[in-house]
Amino acid sequence: MSQLFLAYKTVDLERANTVRAKLEALGVGLFIDQKLISGDNYLLAINSELNAALAVMVLWSEAAVHMPGPGETNFVLGEAQRGYARGVLVAATLETIALDQLPVPFNLYQAPDLSDWLKTGTPAGHREWQKVLEALGKKLDRPGLASLAVVIESGSDEQKKKFLKEHPNDPFAEKFAAELERFERAEFDKRLVAAQKRIVQRSKDSDKKLRSCRDLFESQLGELRAGRDFMPPDPVKAIDDNVAKLSNQIEIFEATLDEHRERVAKAEAAQAQALAETAAFSSPRRTPPAQAGFQEHRKARSASFRTPSAR
Numbered sequence: 001m002s003q004l005f006l007a008y009k010t011v012d013l014e015r016a017n018t019v020r021a022k023l024e025a026l027g028v029g030l031f032i033d034q035k036l037i038s039g040d041n042y043l044l045a046i047n048s049e050l051n052a053a054l055a056v057m058v059l060w061s062e063a064a065v066h067m068p069g070p071g072e073t074n075f076v077l078g079e080a081q082r083g084y085a086r087g088v089l090v091a092a093t094l095e096t097i098a099l100d101q102l103p104v105p106f107n108l109y110q111a112p113d114l115s116d117w118l119k120t121g122t123p124a125g126h127r128e129w130q131k132v133l134e135a136l137g138k139k140l141d142r143p144g145l146a147s148l149a150v151v152i153e154s155g156s157d158e159q160k161k162k163f164l165k166e167h168p169n170d171p172f173a174e175k176f177a178a179e180l181e182r183f184e185r186a187e188f189d190k191r192l193v194a195a196q197k198r199i200v201q202r203s204k205d206s207d208k209k210l211r212s213c214r215d216l217f218e219s220q221l222g223e224l225r226a227g228r229d230f231m232p233p234d235p236v237k238a239i240d241d242n243v244a245k246l247s248n249q250i251e252i253f254e255a256t257l258d259e260h261r262e263r264v265a266k267a268e269a270a271q272a273q274a275l276a277e278t279a280a281f282s283s284p285r286r287t288p289p290a291q292a293g294f295q296e297h298r299k300a301r302s303a304s305f306r307t308p309s310a311r
Contacts, residue, residue, distance in 0.1 A: 002031035003140055005053035007079035008094075009063040015094045015118060016059055022122060026133075026148055027171045028140065046079070055139035056083025057132075060093040060111055065101055080106055090135045092128075094118070110135070124149035144170045151176075157183065206239045213238040 004023065008016035016032065023030050031049045050056065058064070058080040068074045083089035084105060091111040099107050112128040120126065130146045137145035144167030151159045152172075160176040167173060213233045224230040 002049060002052075003029040003054045004031065004136070005049050005056045005079065005083070006030055006032045006059070007056060007076050007083070008032075008059040009061055009074075009076055011063050012059060012061050012094055015061075018118060018122060019059060019092075019114070022129075022149070023136075025152065026145060028136070028145075046075075050079060050082045051086075053083075053088065054141075055088045055090050055136055056080070056086070057090045057092065057136065058083065058106075059114075060091060060097055060102060060106075061095050062097070065097065065103060067103065077103065084109075088139055090132070090139060092132050124153035142170055143167065148172055209238045210235055 006016060006020060006023075020030055020032055031053065056079060058076060064074070064076045066074060068077075080089060080091070089106075089109060091106065091109045093111045093113050093115070095115050096113055097111075099111075102109075102111065110131070112131040114128055114132070117123070117126040117129045122129070129149070133146035133149055137143050142148075144163060147163060147166070148170065151163050157180060160180055163170070164173050164176055164180075213235050216233045220230060220232050
């Protein structure tokens with residue numbers, strides 16, 4: 001059974017097929033009566049799909065909202081009614097139709113107008129189309145359906161990564177992950193080949209330097225035999241690519257940085273102590289306990305001189 005049942009009027013087949021193609025490109029399993037083959041029980045198949053679909057999407061048009069007279073039929077109204085009864089109805093209009101033209105109870109449902117979307121080349125980011133996809137996403141348990149349409153149209157790797165992060169359970173998440181992985185793997189392989197070529201070139205350069213170093217050593221032996229200063233070249237330094245020098249510089253910079261951090265920490269501690277001392281100085285001063293006791297003793301003696309002695 002399909003996820004979505006698409007209800008439309010036969011005269012709207014071309015526009016319905018446009019909607020169908022866009023939805024199928026988003027991975028929506030969709031039923032449209034064109035899928036019925038000769039020999040199928042038409043009404044049985046229609047009812048089975050209507051009862052099983054996660055959503056029923058009706059495409060309203062002047063023909064689709066026409067109320068049938070005696071001897072006429074309008075399957076679109078019946079299919080929409082089944083979707084309404086099951087609580088899975090999603091609506092859109094292929095033409096600009098006034099809300100009061102929609103029969104009850106369908107006039108209570110939001111029905112984005114896709115007429116401009118169709119005229120302008122069906123852009124994924126069109127606000128009315130986005131409304132349709134948002135409504136479908138809720139019914140199909142695919143909350144990222146609207147943003148997925150924009151991602152597919154743009155083909156942006158950054159948007160694919162964002163979609164993966166926000167909607168990891170969407171059926172397209174695995175597809176995007178595979179595409180991104182293939183791209184990153186290809187880029188990595190290119191860089192790997194470049195690195196391997198660089199290794200080969202460095203090996204050739206090092207061999208050349210060592211041969212030059214050996215030739216220089218042989219010439220310096222002549223200086224040794226002549227009793228002059230003998231300054232043999234160092235093969236290790238000959239192929240030194242400044243890695244050791246850079247390592248030493250990094251160690252020096254890190255040591256300097258540690259010293260700077262230590263000075264900053266000491267300065268912050270001194271500042272904190274100064275603030276604490278300032279706060280203590282600014283608060284009301286208290287009399288030391290010993291001095292307080294002496295003052296109480298003097299007050300008691302003064303009181304005894306002023307009070308008449310007992311007889």
